């Protein structure tokens with residue numbers, strides 16, 4: 474059975490390192506074995522993980538430190554976790570070098586974009602107000618806005634859809650798309666919510682949470698299925 478590593482989140486107050494069960498269920502439905510990684514920046518541990526896993530899922534979480542994309546912190550930017558920032562930065566850079574398949578979700582897409590030289594809106598409600606309300610944390614399993622899917626892109630090939638209804642649990646998003654990333658879908662306000670890195674076995678980032686709607690929506694489960702298929706190599 475394929476082994477899929479997942480980066481965890483930290484609940485500092487409760488002292489818990491965790492992933493939401495939806496990620497594990499979506500990987501399991503795709504026929505693979507999910508493995509939650511520890512919260513560590515120790516390179517020997519991360520290298521060992523990279524040598525074992527067949528693919529990596531970078532999960533959602535808190536805000537990336539704006540210094541990662543060369544900006545000063547705005548008051549609206551949330552608290553960052555330096556250990557997680559450094560852990561995911563290293564893990565993703567090494568995974569790209571080794572061509573380990575990557576599915577980058579929410580914060581994961583943001584890490585991917587910044588690692589490759591892009592930037593982020595630190596707070597969409599204040600920096601890109603208007604048409605679309607992106608932070609809708611109280612509706613985790615509802616399609617709260619739509620995306621236009623780019624024709625011929627990886628997301629279009631996986632889902633077979635030209636439009637996707639998505640949940641939206643983010644207050645940050647891609648400001649400048651990294652050179653090298655190809656946009657796969659955008660919201661009505663122009664925000665790029667999915668991007669792929671062509672030339673690799675599988676590198677796809679999505680800004681929404683497909684794991685939370687993939688039980689009921691086959692086109693969302695298809696992301697996990699296509700990812701694990703690519704992990705077979």
Ligand code: MN
Nearest residue numbers: 607640641642
């Ligand atoms: Mn959104």
